[in-house]
Amino acid sequence: MPAFLTAGRLRAAAVAVVAVVLVLLPLVSSPYVNYQVTTMAVFAVALLGLNVVMGYAGQVSLGQSAFVGIGAYVAGYGTLNGWPVLLSFVVACLLPAVVGMLVALAAARLRGLALAMVTIALPIVGTPVAKRLSDVTGGSQGLTVSWLEPPSWVALADDQWRYYVVVLIALGVFLLTRNLVRGRVGRSFAIVRDNEAVALSMGISPYRTKVLAFTLASTIGGASGFLYLAVVQYTSPETLSFGTSINLVVAMVIGGTGSLVGAVLGAVYYVLVPVLAGQLDASRTALLSGAVLLLVLFVLPGGLVSLPRRVHQLLTARRRRSATTPPGAPDGQAGTPALTSDGVAP
Amino acid sequence: MSYFVQLVVDGLATGSVYGALALAIVLVNRSTGMINFSQGALAVLSTFVAYAVVQAGAPLLLGLLVAVAFAVVLGAFVERVVVRRFEGGDANTAVVATIGLLVLVSGIAGAIWSYDPRPFPSLFPNATLGLGGVFVSVRSIGTTVVIVAVMVLLQLLFRFTKLGLAMRAVADNPSSAALSGLPVSRLLMIGWGIAAGLGAVAGVLVAPQLFISPTMLDFTLVYALAAAILGGLDSPLGAVVAGWFIGVVENLAGAYVDVIGNDLKIAVPFAAMIVILALRPQGLFGRRTVVRV
Amino acid sequence: MSLLELQDVTASYGQGRVLHGISLSLAEHGATGILGANGAGKTTTLRAISGTVRTTGRILFDGRDISGLGPDRTARLGIAHVPEGRGTMAQLTVRDNLLVGAYQRRDRRQIATDVDYCLDLFPQLQARTGSPAAALSGGEQQMLAVARAFMAKPRLMLLDEASLGLAPSTARTVYDAIRRLRSETGLSMLVVEQNAVLAFSLVDDVTVLETGRVTVEGTASELMGMDSVRRAYLGG
Numbered sequence: 001m002p003a004f005l006t007a008g009r010l011r012a013a014a015v016a017v018v019a020v021v022l023v024l025l026p027l028v029s030s031p032y033v034n035y036q037v038t039t040m041a042v043f044a045v046a047l048l049g050l051n052v053v054m055g056y057a058g059q060v061s062l063g064q065s066a067f068v069g070i071g072a073y074v075a076g077y078g079t080l081n082g083w084p085v086l087l088s089f090v091v092a093c094l095l096p097a098v099v100g101m102l103v104a105l106a107a108a109r110l111r112g113l114a115l116a117m118v119t120i121a122l123p124i125v126g127t128p129v130a131k132r133l134s135d136v137t138g139g140s141q142g143l144t145v146s147w148l149e150p151p152s153w154v155a156l157a158d159d160q161w162r163y164y165v166v167v168l169i170a171l172g173v174f175l176l177t178r179n180l181v182r183g184r185v186g187r188s189f190a191i192v193r194d195n196e197a198v199a200l201s202m203g204i205s206p207y208r209t210k211v212l213a214f215t216l217a218s219t220i221g222g223a224s225g226f227l228y229l230a231v232v233q234y235t236s237p238e239t240l241s242f243g244t245s246i247n248l249v250v251a252m253v254i255g256g257t258g259s260l261v262g263a264v265l266g267a268v269y270y271v272l273v274p275v276l277a278g279q280l281d282a283s284r285t286a287l288l289s290g291a292v293l294l295l296v297l298f299v300l301p302g303g304l305v306s307l308p309r310r311v312h313q314l315l316t317a318r319r320r321r322s323a324t325t326p327p328g329a330p331d332g333q334a335g336t337p338a339l340t341s342d343g344v345a346p
Numbered sequence: 347m348s349y350f351v352q353l354v355v356d357g358l359a360t361g362s363v364y365g366a367l368a369l370a371i372v373l374v375n376r377s378t379g380m381i382n383f384s385q386g387a388l389a390v391l392s393t394f395v396a397y398a399v400v401q402a403g404a405p406l407l408l409g410l411l412v413a414v415a416f417a418v419v420l421g422a423f424v425e426r427v428v429v430r431r432f433e434g435g436d437a438n439t440a441v442v443a444t445i446g447l448l449v450l451v452s453g454i455a456g457a458i459w460s461y462d463p464r465p466f467p468s469l470f471p472n473a474t475l476g477l478g479g480v481f482v483s484v485r486s487i488g489t490t491v492v493i494v495a496v497m498v499l500l501q502l503l504f505r506f507t508k509l510g511l512a513m514r515a516v517a518d519n520p521s522s523a524a525l526s527g528l529p530v531s532r533l534l535m536i537g538w539g540i541a542a543g544l545g546a547v548a549g550v551l552v553a554p555q556l557f558i559s560p561t562m563l564d565f566t567l568v569y570a571l572a573a574a575i576l577g578g579l580d581s582p583l584g585a586v587v588a589g590w591f592i593g594v595v596e597n598l599a600g601a602y603v604d605v606i607g608n609d610l611k612i613a614v615p616f617a618a619m620i621v622i623l624a625l626r627p628q629g630l631f632g633r634r635t636v637v638r639v
Numbered sequence: 640m641s642l643l644e645l646q647d648v649t650a651s652y653g654q655g656r657v658l659h660g661i662s663l664s665l666a667e668h669g670a671t672g673i674l675g676a677n678g679a680g681k682t683t684t685l686r687a688i689s690g691t692v693r694t695t696g697r698i699l700f701d702g703r704d705i706s707g708l709g710p711d712r713t714a715r716l717g718i719a720h721v722p723e724g725r726g727t728m729a730q731l732t733v734r735d736n737l738l739v740g741a742y743q744r745r746d747r748r749q750i751a752t753d754v755d756y757c758l759d760l761f762p763q764l765q766a767r768t769g770s771p772a773a774a775l776s777g778g779e780q781q782m783l784a785v786a787r788a789f790m791a792k793p794r795l796m797l798l799d800e801a802s803l804g805l806a807p808s809t810a811r812t813v814y815d816a817i818r819r820l821r822s823e824t825g826l827s828m829l830v831v832e833q834n835a836v837l838a839f840s841l842v843d844d845v846t847v848l849e850t851g852r853v854t855v856e857g858t859a860s861e862l863m864g865m866d867s868v869r870r871a872y873l874g875g
Contacts, residue, residue, distance in 0.1 A: 060438050106620060114623055116381075116441060117571055121616040124568055128609040242564065250449060253442050283456045286560075290450025294428060297443050508742070515728050515739040522726035525689060527714030527743040527791060 022167060031159040035231065036271055038163045041170040042227040044267035047252045048177055048260065049220030054249070055258030056181050057213035058193025060115060063103075063122030064248050067096035067218040069130065069240020071225020076143035076235055077136055085148070089169075092226035093219050100218025101211060108210035123242040130237040142236025145229065166227045173223055178260055180216070189213055250293045256303025265304045351480045353597045359486035360555075361593020362493035366548035367563070367570035368577065368585035369497065370541035375579050376517040377537040378425075378433050380440045384447035386567030388424070389545030390560060391455045392417035396550050397466060397558055406467050406550075413546045421542025422535040429538065430531070455560040463557035469550070489551045496547055497586060500540070513537055565612065569593075572615040576622055578632020588630060592618070642667040642827050643688070643795060648696035648706070649851075650680075650687045657683045659851040660696065665795070665844075670821060670828040672838040672859070674872050675848035681831040682723055684848070685797040688829070689713050689720040700795070715743050719793035723800045723831075725784040729773035733764055736772055736783055740790030750790070757786035760816050778809035785817060789826070798830045802837055810834065814841060835872035839863065 026034045050064040071092040078088030099122075107118040130137045137143065150161035180186060188209050191199045196206040229235055238244070251270035256262020273292075277285040296303060300310055367385060374382045382388075395416045396409035428447060432440040470488035474481045504510035515523045516533045524530045549563060556562045573592050577584025592615040600611040622630065641664040650658040658680045665671050673681045686692040690705070690713045698706040705713055710720070719740075728736050737757060741750045758765045761782040767775060772783055781801055788796055801817065802810035814837045821828060821841065832838035838845070845862045847855040855868065862868045 054438070058438060060441050106624070110623060110627070114575055114627070117575055118616075118620060118623075120568060120571070121613075121620075124565070125610070125613045125616060128612065132609065242568075243561075246445060246449065249442065249445060253446075281457070283460055284453070286449050287453030287457045290446050290448070290453050293446035294443065294450060297439065297446060298431065301439070508738075511731075511735055511738055512742060514731060514735070515742075518728040518730050519726060521691070521710070522722065522728060523739065524691075524710040525714055525720045525722060525726065526740050526787065527711050528739070529711050 026160040026163040031157065034159040034163045036275070038159070038166045038231045040264075040267045040271045041167045042224055042231055042267075043248075043251070043270045044264045045170050045173050045224035045227060046221055046248060047255060047263040047266045047270070048174060049217040049224065050248055050252050051258060051260075051263050052177065052181065052189075052220065053213045053217035054252065055262075056186060056193070057189040057210060059108075059210055059213060061119045061214070061217065062116055062242075062245050062249065063119035064217065064221050065242070065244035066122035066126045066240045067100060067221025068225040068228060068244070068248075069123075069126065069235070069237070070096045070099060071222030072229045072235035072239050073130070073137050073143065073225070074222070075226040075229040076138075076145050079145045079147045079229075080143065089223075089226050093222045096222030096225070097215055097219040100221075101215040104211040104214030108207050108214065120242065120245075123240050123245045126240045127237045127242070130240060137237070140237060142234060142238075143229075144234045146233060148230050162230055166230055169223070169227060173220060174260060174263075177216075177220065181260075185212070247289070250289055254293055254296050254303055256305030259303065259305045262303050262305040269304070348480045349601075350598075352482055353601055354594055355482040355486045355490075357594035357597035358590055359483075359489040359593070360552070360597070361590035362490045363548045363552045363566060363589075364569040364573050364593055365586040365589025366493050366496070366544055367566060368573035368589050369500075369582055370544045370548075371570055371574045372577070372579060372582050372585045373537060373541040373544070375574070377513065377534055378429065380429065380433065380444065381571070381579075382429075382447075382541070383441065383444040383567070383571075384424075384451055385541065385545055385570070386563035387448045387451035387455070387560075388417060388420060388542045389549035390558075390563050391451050392420065392542065392546035393466075393549035393553050393558055393562070394455050394459055396546075397459070397464070397553075400467060406469055410469070410547070410550045413550055414543045417542040417546035418539035420539075422539035424542075425535045425538035426531075430534070433534075452560040459558075459560070461560055463559040463562070466553035466558045468554035485554070492551060493547065496544065500544070501582075503540075509536070568612070569615055572619045576615070576619055576629055578629030581629065581631035584629060584631025641665055642669070642701060643829070644697075644699040645684075645688070646697040646699070648684075648687055648694055648698060650683050650692045650694045652692065657692075657851055658687065658694075661687075661848070661851070661853055663846050663853060663856070665827060665829060667794075668825045668827055669844065670830060670842040671844040671846060672830045672832060672835075672842035673846050673848060674832070674835055674838065674868075678850070679848040680851040681848055682799055683851075685720060685799050685829065685831055689718055689797060691720075714791060714793075717791075717794035718797065719788035719791045719795070720797040721784045721788045721799060721801065723803065725777075725780045727772040727775075727780050727783050727787065730771055732769050732771055733775070733783055734768045736787050737790050740787035741792075744790075744792060753790055753792070757789060760789075760820060761786055763812075778805050778813060781805060781813050782816065785813070785820070789820065789824075793826070795827045795829065798828055798832075800831055800833060802832060802834045810837060817841060839873075 025037065046064060046068050049067065050061060053059050053061045074092040074095050075088045078091060103118065103122065107115055110118065131140050148162055148165060149158055150156045154161060156164070181189065188199070188204045191202065191204055192206045192209045199206050199209070225239070228239065247270065251266040252263065254269050255264070255266020273289060274285050277288050300306060302310065367389065370385050371382060374380060374385070392413045396406070396413035399409035399412050400406055424447065428443065432443045468485055470485045473484045475484055475487065504514060512523070512528050513533055513536065515526070515528060516530050520530050552566065553562065569592055570589070573588040574585050576592070577586070577588035595618065596611040596614040599606045599614045600608050606614065643665040645661050645663050647660045647662055648658055649656060649660055661680070661684060663671065673684060675681050683692055687694045688698060690708045690710045694706055696706065697704050700716060700718065705716060714720070728739060731739065734754070737754050738750070741753070744750055758768070763779050764782055764786065767779065772780060775783060785798070785801065798817070801813055805813065818841050820826060828842070830838055830842055839859050842859055845857060845859050846853055847868065855862065855865070
């Protein structure tokens with residue numbers, strides 16, 4: 001099939017172009033741009049983790065910021081206490097994983113709101129706890145570190161070196177997660193998300209699947225916390241605050257739920273919007289974010305990643321509509337497509 | 347002893363505020379099956395309206411009335427324009443939609459009034475009342491009394507008026523209600539309006555203590571959600587009682603348990619919630635048949 | 640002029656079309672039964688009339704085209720739909736259920752009279768007026784559903800499978816009361832019923848549906864005389 005070959009070649013070409021751009025970008029752009037792009041990579045990983053539990057496994061989590069925060073604190077504590085970087089990284093992933101798993105073991109039997117509430121508890125309770133444990137976390141002041149400078153044999157500036165380290169680790173996390181969600185684990189996530197009864201009948205334990213999804217999400221969140229500290233060199237209770245969690249959910253949905261590319265787009269949004277809004281008025285960020293999220297939910301439920309497909313869909317729908325006149329819609333509540341017929345059906 | 351009583355009364359006052367917001371959440375949940383994460387943000391925006399009225403030189407009581415009227419309209423508008431789209435659909439999408447509202451509505455408040463906390467006048471004098479050697483603050487008693495009165499009024503509305511009957515019918519079985527000629531969509535709007543109005547009362551009452559800012563009720567919302575779950579999402583009485591329970595217990599725990607202190611009070615309702623959900627997933631007052639939680 | 644007239648009505652759920660151009664008419668004070676196998680489109684025909692499914696074609700009620708109106712609008716015009724599965728308000732008391740039925744009415748005194756009439760029609764409900772509908776037996780819930788529909792003082796009642804899930808004797812009791820309701824009030828009825836014996840005991844005319852199309856029409860006695868109908872619906 002030549003069309004398939006062309007698509008495959010296009011894809012390969014696109015990947016190659018992206019790879020070249022990613023490699024060359026830090027060499028030609030300013031430290032500020034490098035910093036922003038690196039931050040995008042950090043939050044792409046955080047959103048990827050959230051996507052695993054919310055997008056792929058369909059469980060609402062409002063606690064992702066807690067894992068990012070724990071990862072960042074571990075990395076900071078490790079740096080200040082002279083741990084090897086690799087050890088910091090491993091612990092920064094493991095500790096959130098353990099916390100996430102313990103919470104999931106207790107909460108994964110709950111559904112919907114109850115689950116959302118237990119996950120809210122993480123950032124809400126985590127913030128005062130972080131302030132309390134000031135010996136480890138630096139209290140409200142937070143931790144400032146100075147690490148991950150380029151080794152002497154590398155002729156790179158700080159921002160370029162950190163860019164490469166962060167983007168490389170982020171790519172690794174994405175590849176691992178991609179293999180996971182496209183394999184058997186991903187299928188079990190999808191089945192549990194769509195219908196737990198079916199999952200049970202297929203011998204998949206919804207409980208264990210959810211615990212696994214939460215544990216994965218918190219591990220990935222921890223990794224992004226490590227990367228966060230690598231870029232920002234500072235962390236505070238703000239990193240794990242409830243507000244951060246909310247913003248992560250907002251960015252994930254805007255980028256595209258249940259999509260790897262969506263996580264990247266969400267991260268671009270997460271980093272860019274405060275910058276763009278800040279040029280107008282910093283206090284408008286939330287206003288803009290909320291409006292964009294609702295707009296996306298209304299016109300683009302699949303998120304930015306679904307934009308090409310949606311445009312195509314709208315175009316073909318319009319073509320079809322002009323070809324045949326539509327039947328008169330019996331619509332008691334005008335403008336409420338979700339409620340017609342099935343909403344009113346007994 | 348006096349200290350203890352003061353703690354309990356103060357706890358009842360904050361608990362009343364949690365309970366009022368929790369009741370708003372339960373009302374919305376019963377009628378539309380949704381959890382409104384923006385309930386607190388709607389209340390804050392309405393409280394800012396009261397603030398603006400007071401800034402313009404009008405008495406606070408007028409501000410309260412204007413705020414409640416504004417909230418009712420705002421709640422109805424939000425239901426009609428935004429929420430309706432997500433009713434009866436995917437539950438996770440509905441949660442995200444109300445989170446979007448939360449961000450948007452507090453963003454509006456922030457854009458107009460900035461994020462700096464500002465002092466807010468109280469309906470009640472800042473005095474204490476001595477009763478047989480026990481001193482309690484007038485504000486706490488006043489807050490509790492006003493919210494209890496509002497709840498009694500709501501109960502009368504639901505039990506003894508035609509509108510209340512219709513709203514109960516829609517909450518119970520919207521499709522049959524429509525077959526009986528009830529204007530379901532208008533009743534859902536009214537339900538959201540009443541819930542938002544209740545939130546506005548809670549916001550105005552608690553604002554003097556918290557100082558008004560767009561994020562004023564973020565924590566209160568979390569307490570209210572905890573109360574709604576504790577009480578059982580379909581039980582208005584449960585929401586109110588759980589609100590008081592949380593208010594009193596966190597106050598006592600914060601004062602008497604050293605490890606907890608003032609900053610970790612917030613962990614108390616969560617601990618209670620997790621324990622109770624493990625033992626009784628439908629909440630303290632919820633019906634077992636409802637498996638929405 | 641007929642009270643209700645369907646002209647070439649189709650109805651679909653999502654992509655799937657269930658009715659393929661139904662036409663039927665019902666005279667004022669008349670009662671028509673709709674027979675047919677599962678999936679023939681009987682329930683959908685009722686839902687098309689009350690406005691709870693997407694339709695095309697014309698649905699005339701008292702000369703007015705009501706197609707496209709939602710269920711609350713058709714109810715206010717005088718169509719009372721007793722849905723399959725009864726559709727009572729489970730947490731509301733029997734009395735509140737009846738009052739919900741009378742929601743659109745303003746004549747308070749007459750409402751009280753009609754509540755009494757319903758309790759007379761269904762004496763089983765008399766002792767249960769304060770109980771939530773969920774506490775009633777299946778037969779009592781069905782009676783409540785019919786009574787609630789009647790409380791709207793409709794001109795047309797759409798009755799969907801009123802015998803579903805009931806013991807034969809209970810089903811007979813329900814139909815006896817509905818027959819009495821019809822003879823005492825002259826209420827027009829469109830009746831979907833699996834149990835053809837019960838249906839024939841209530842209606843004047845019968846329409847048979849097969850896969851979304853009308854295949855046989857006639858008076859009840861004409862259809863009783865047809866071998867094919869007897870074999871398919873009356874067990875002999």
